[in-house]
Amino acid sequence: MKTVWRFLSSVKLAIVLFIVLTLASILGTLIPQQWTPAGYQAHYGSLSRVITGIDLDRLYQSAWFIGLLLLFGFNLVVCSLTRLAPKLRKTFGSAWTIDARELASQKMRESFTKRLGLEAFIAAARVELGRRRFRLATKSESGSTLLRARKQTLGLFGSDIVHLGILVILTGGILSGFGKYGSEISISEGQIVPVPSRAVSLRLDKFETEYYPAGAVKAWKSTITVFDGGVPLLTRTISVNHPLSYKGVVFYQSSYGWDWEKPALELRVKKKSDSSFLKTIRLKPGGKAALDDGTVVAAMRFLPDFVIGADNEPATRTWEPKNPAILLEGYRKDVRVFSRWIFAKYPEFVHAGGSDELDLAFELTSYQAPQFSVLQAASDPGAPVIWAGCVILMLGLTFSFYWRPREIKLILEPREGPSVAVSAAGLASKGRERFEEEFASIMAVLRRAS
Amino acid sequence: MNEPVFFLLAFLAYVLSVLTYSGSQLFRRASWARTGFWLAVMGLVVHTLALAARTVQSGHAPFTNMYESISFLAWASALAYVLMESRFRIRRTGPYVMLIVVALMALASSPLMPKEAAPLVPALQSYWLWLHVSVTLLGEAFFAVAFVASLLFLRADARSRKPKGEEGARAAERYDAMSYRAIAVGFPLFTLGGLVFGMIWAYKAWGAYWSWDPKEVWSLITWLVFALYLHTRIVMGWKGRRSAIIAVLGFLAALFTYFGVNYLLTGLHSYA
Numbered sequence: 078m079k080t081v082w083r084f085l086s087s088v089k090l091a092i093v094l095f096i097v098l099t100l101a102s103i104l105g106t107l108i109p110q111q112w113t114p115a116g117y118q119a120h121y122g123s124l125s126r127v128i129t130g131i132d133l134d135r136l137y138q139s140a141w142f143i144g145l146l147l148l149f150g151f152n153l154v155v156c157s158l159t160r161l162a163p164k165l166r167k168t169f170g171s172a173w174t175i176d177a178r179e180l181a182s183q184k185m186r187e188s189f190t191k192r193l194g195l196e197a198f199i200a201a202a203r204v205e206l207g208r209r210r211f212r213l214a215t216k217s218e219s220g221s222t223l224l225r226a227r228k229q230t231l232g233l234f235g236s237d238i239v240h241l242g243i244l245v246i247l248t249g250g251i252l253s254g255f256g257k258y259g260s261e262i263s264i265s266e267g268q269i270v271p272v273p274s275r276a277v278s279l280r281l282d283k284f285e286t287e288y289y290p291a292g293a294v295k296a297w298k299s300t301i302t303v304f305d306g307g308v309p310l311l312t313r314t315i316s317v318n319h320p321l322s323y324k325g326v327v328f329y330q331s332s333y334g335w336d337w338e339k340p341a342l343e344l345r346v347k348k349k350s351d352s353s354f355l356k357t358i359r360l361k362p363g364g365k366a367a368l369d370d371g372t373v374v375a376a377m378r379f380l381p382d383f384v385i386g387a388d389n390e391p392a393t394r395t396w397e398p399k400n401p402a403i404l405l406e407g408y409r410k411d412v413r414v415f416s417r418w419i420f421a422k423y424p425e426f427v428h429a430g431g432s433d434e435l436d437l438a439f440e441l442t443s444y445q446a447p448q449f450s451v452l453q454a455a456s457d458p459g460a461p462v463i464w465a466g467c468v469i470l471m472l473g474l475t476f477s478f479y480w481r482p483r484e485i486k487l488i489l490e491p492r493e494g495p496s497v498a499v500s501a502a503g504l505a506s507k508g509r510e511r512f513e514e515e516f517a518s519i520m521a522v523l524r525r526a527s
Numbered sequence: 528m529n530e531p532v533f534f535l536l537a538f539l540a541y542v543l544s545v546l547t548y549s550g551s552q553l554f555r556r557a558s559w560a561r562t563g564f565w566l567a568v569m570g571l572v573v574h575t576l577a578l579a580a581r582t583v584q585s586g587h588a589p590f591t592n593m594y595e596s597i598s599f600l601a602w603a604s605a606l607a608y609v610l611m612e613s614r615f616r617i618r619r620t621g622p623y624v625m626l627i628v629v630a631l632m633a634l635a636s637s638p639l640m641p642k643e644a645a646p647l648v649p650a651l652q653s654y655w656l657w658l659h660v661s662v663t664l665l666g667e668a669f670f671a672v673a674f675v676a677s678l679l680f681l682r683a684d685a686r687s688r689k690p691k692g693e694e695g696a697r698a699a700e701r702y703d704a705m706s707y708r709a710i711a712v713g714f715p716l717f718t719l720g721g722l723v724f725g726m727i728w729a730y731k732a733w734g735a736y737w738s739w740d741p742k743e744v745w746s747l748i749t750w751l752v753f754a755l756y757l758h759t760r761i762v763m764g765w766k767g768r769r770s771a772i773i774a775v776l777g778f779l780a781a782l783f784t785y786f787g788v789n790y791l792l793t794g795l796h797s798y799a
Contacts, residue, residue: 088758088762088763092755092763095751095752095754095758098751099748099752102744102747102748102751103748105739105744106745106788106792110739137739137744236761250737289646291646293645293646293648294648294649295649296649296652297649316649317649317650317732318650318653318655318731318732320731320734329734330649331734453734455735457730460730460736463726463736467722467727470723471715471718471723474714474715474718474719478715
């Protein structure tokens with residue numbers, strides 16, 4: 078039991094976890110995440126059983142990976158606590174002392190006798206060390222006076238502060254895991270949509286896409302009004318990188334789309350036999366239009382991004398108008414005379430199944446569908462905790478890498494005269510060379526003190 | 528004068544810097560290394576002008592496509608090197624770090640890298656672009672210095688094991704210290720720029736501070752490797768060989784985060 082506990086609280090475990098977490102994370106980037114079981118079956122064959130069996134398909138959400146993270150956090154807590162308490166006591170406790178042997182064992186040390194009263198010497202030391210931003214503590218012990226001067230002491234605790242920051246971040250992660258809320262809201266101009274499981278509704282007042290002169294998208298902007306309890310409260314324009322926060326819910330511009338249910342279509346009709354014949358008809362999918370010669374044209378189906386699917390049936394690949402196509406059927410006295418797909422981007426193309434004897438030629442010249450905006454409503458109780466953890470982490474890193482804890486210990490023994498015998502030593506774990514210079518110049522000042 | 532001219536002049540200064548540095552080692556002329564250092568500084572100054580010109584011309588941060596960001600990484604590496612050099616005065620690392628800088632400049636100017644400044648997609652229009660990318664790349668540049676120092680350490684260390692290896696041992700100790708100091712600068716920068724600023728920006732732009740996107744995961748991996756470096760070194764007292772190997776692996780992870788993820792894996796960061 079004791080050995081188990083010792084292992085759980087050891088730096089060795091921390092190092093093992095660094096390595097295991099690294100390897101697991103790499104694995105998660107090599108195996109595509111969040112596919113369907115069929116996808117893994119097709120790509121990995123018999124290996125897919127292993128992948129789905131030990132959750133490699135959702136590795137970062139799997140129980141074992143989260144377990145590793147929790148073990149990491151636990152190790153961090155135990156590691157820090159067992160080391161921190163003695164360290165705090167040693168640094169800030171009142172039971173400190175300085176003995177002559179300790180000073181004698183330091184490399185950075187000096188001793189001299191100064192013709193000055195004890196009080197006057199202490200006052201001089203206080204001025205010089207204070208000027209250099211050292212913090213002083215004094216103590217009297219068996220006839221001699223002990224003087225301890227320190228600065229940048231926080232540097233000793235840099236790593237502990239870093240660990241605290243990481244624990245806070247892990248806590249934030251747990252809070253996010255349990256309390257995170259997110260919901261996509263597709264909304265058209267003028268529409269009012271309730272935000273799921275919140276007493277808030279949104280109205281989209283305006284949605285616009287801004288373009289650069291060269292044609293690339295510059296911005297998507299949704300002007301939304303937030304309704305709380307049925308009352309319109311505020312109207313703001315949100316865009317990517319500029320979300321709106323209301324009562325802990327943040328609204329993001331997430332995506333956009335077209336409502337292809339009822340696009341307004343425009344067709345140009347020509348006759349091969351009569352070059353003067355030109356007619357424009359406007360209709361919606363499901364609608365019909367009659368031509369002068371008695372033919373009735375019906376728009377059967379519209380697909381924004383036509384593709385022949387795996388089942389050999391027409392389908393749409395995306396919801397963007399990349400390859401708009403309309404299925405037209407023509408009737409004469411209720412008898413179907415033709416049925417063909419017309420492609421906006423390929424007006425010359427005649428579908429292989431269609432008859433080419435037809436006198437009529439169609440072009441899909443316009444297809445307009447109302448655009449809608451996709452907003453994301455999200456709230457994450459872990460986020461503020463994460464930011465606090467990040468601040469603590471960065472403070473800790475600054476303290477541990479850039480604070481140079483320095484300590485000067487002095488033993489002062491009053492002598493006849495009045496004079497004082499001084500022995501001093503400097504202690505620093507980092508940046509010793511610079512400290513040696515500082516120590517020497519402090520000692521020089523103290524030797525000259527009057 | 529415009530950006531391509533400045534870029535070319537910087538490239539030239541870096542190449543000359545490598546040549547004089549190498550010459551100083553080959554022909555044992557210590558004074559040439561000084562020239563090499565000042566050439567690197569000159570290159571850095573002109574390169575800074577190139578980045579500034581690019582920023583003015585495109586109207587956005589000079590690291591939004593591969594050409595720009597490689598050029599910026601070369602600039603950051605030259606800066607990291609000049610800073611480390613002026614503090615540690617180990618001229619021997621000069622030719623190698625500057626060789627990396629030259630290689631990056633060559634890569635940036637290769638015809639494979641489209642150089643047109645494209646207008647920013649909506650997701651990148653944020654001041655976090657400046658903070659996130661520049662601080663991260665600066666951190667990675669210090670990792671590059673640590674990488675070179677660690678490789679040189681491994682070479683010097685191997686030499687020190689042979690008879691009459693005292694000189695190698697002394698050099699090895701200096702490289703080891705330089706590698707640690709570079710990581711001591713790079714690690715906080717990388718943590719701040721890559722992870723902290725990255726999370727803040729992700730939260731502002733995507734609504735989630737962490738999505739286990741490949742680039743995020745590889746940043747975390749890089750961070751874990753350097754955390755391993757620091758723990759094994761400070762707590763377990765590892766120094767020298769094993770430390771150097773971890774530092775080399777850490778830089779390779781950083782490199783993969785930067786290049787590999789873009790070309791080999793897909794994810795949210797696919798524009799950068």
